Amino acid sequence: KNQVEQSPQSLIILEGKNCTLQCNYTVSPFSNLRWYKQDTGRGPVSLTIMTFSENTKSNGRYTATLDADTKQSSLHITASQLSDSASYICVVSARGDYKLSFGAGTTVTVRA
Amino acid sequence: ETGVTQSPTHLIKTRGQQVTLRCSSQSGHNTVSWYQQALGQGPQFIFQYYREEENGRGNFPPRFSGLQFPNYSSELNVNALELDDSALYLCASSSPGQGAPNEQFFGPGTRLTVL
Numbered sequence: 001k002n003q004v005e006q007s008p009q010s011l012i013i014l015e016g017k018n019c020t021l022q023c024n025y026t027v028s029p030f031s032n033l034r035w036y037k038q039d040t041g042r043g044p045v046s047l048t049i050m051t052f053s054e055n056t057k058s059n060g061r062y063t064a065t066l067d068a069d070t071k072q073s074s075l076h077i078t079a080s081q082l083s084d085s086a087s088y089i090c091v092v093s094a095r096g097d098y099k100l101s102f103g104a105g106t107t108v109t110v111r112a
Numbered sequence: 113e114t115g116v117t118q119s120p121t122h123l124i125k126t127r128g129q130q131v132t133l134r135c136s137s138q139s140g141h142n143t144v145s146w147y148q149q150a151l152g153q154g155p156q157f158i159f160q161y162y163r164e165e166e167n168g169r170g171n172f173p174p175r176f177s178g179l180q181f182p183n184y185s186s187e188l189n190v191n192a193l194e195l196d197d198s199a200l201y202l203c204a205s206s207s208p209g210q211g212a213p214n215e216q217f218f219g220p221g222t223r224l225t226v227l
Contacts, residue, residue, distance in 0.1 A: 004154075036218075043202050043218035044155075045114070089154055098145075098168060100216065102154035 003027070004092050006103035013080055013110055021106045023073040023090030031095040035064050035075045038087045038105065047075070047088075080110045114138060116205050116219035124225045125193050133188040133222045137205030143167070144186040145216060146178060147202040155202055161186055162208075190224075198226045 004025045013019045025033070032051045036044035048057040048064040050073070056065045061078045077084055090103040115138035125131050137144050143162045147155035157170035161180035175191040184205075190197055200223050204216035 041200065041221065041223060043114070043116070043118075043204075043220045045218070046215075049215070098143075098160060099157055099170075102156075104152070104154045107152075 004090055004101045004103040006088075006090050006106050008106060009104070010107040010109070013108070015080060015082060015110055015112050017080055019077050019080060019108065021075045021077075021088050021090075021108070023075070023092075023103055025071050025073070025090070025092045025101065025103075027071075027092040027094050027101050029095040030068060030071075031093040031097075033064075033066055033073050033093070034091045035062070035073075036089045036091060038089055040086070044089055044091075077108070080108075082110050082112060084108060085110045114205075114217035114219065116203060116217050118201075118203050118219040118222050120222060121220070122223045122225075124227060126227050127193055127195060129193050129226075130189065130191045131193060131224060133190075133201050133203075133224070135186045135188070135203030135205075135219055137184045137186070137203075138217050141205035141207040141217070142184050143206045143208065144180055144184065145204045145206070146186070146188045147204065148172070148197075149200040149202055149221070151199070158188065193226045195226050198224060200224075 034049045035047045038044040050066045063076045087105040089105040117136045145160040146158040149155040159169040160167045164180045180186045200221045203219045206216045
């Protein structure tokens with residue numbers, strides 16, 4: 001069964017600090033991995049997408065890494081802002097399968 | 113903004129009632145997927161429609177049904193509502209061969225509360 005596990009479940013950081021979110025997956029054969037940001041009660045918005053051959057991808061203050069050998073990904077948020085408070089969801093796609101496998105998300109709260 | 117719209121934004125129903133949720137896909141997209149997201153959890157796949165045909169289904173009972181129209185907009189219908197159906201319902205549109213593989217664009221969601 002294709003699974004995506006995220007950690008931590010939630011975290012609180014002070015404005016201006018950095019944080020790293022983790023994603024482990026068992027999806028196979030791997031096609032691509034996305035990180036989404038989801039504000040409370042809203043739809044997810046894509047931050048980054050990485051295929052098998054990509055190790056890192058940045059989108060402003062967000063940097064995602066991928067280790068396809070260990071099936072792990074991380075999302076690093078640099079110099080956090082209050083607007084970064086949201087749920088961050090790791091989504092993995094299997095090659096040849098239209099269905100996506102979603103993690104439960106990590107809820108990030110940035111405090112002033 | 114993804115160009116995917118959903119209506120209504122919020123809805124309150126009572127147990128046993130029926131509900132219809134609507135989704136307009138992004139221009140040029142012919143595939144719509146529906147997801148149920150309970151509070152604090154990731155989205156769960158309900159089903160997908162491709163060119164007006166159901167293209168796949170998740171682990172949801174038959175009282176969850178859908179339609180896709182010639183303009184590729186879509187409806188999600190839920191009959192005999194149960195309390196556990198309370199969730200955020202997300203619609204995502206995509207088009208095979210466009211963008212990254214399986215790239216889906218999500219709408220803002222419909223918050224359904226069943227009392």
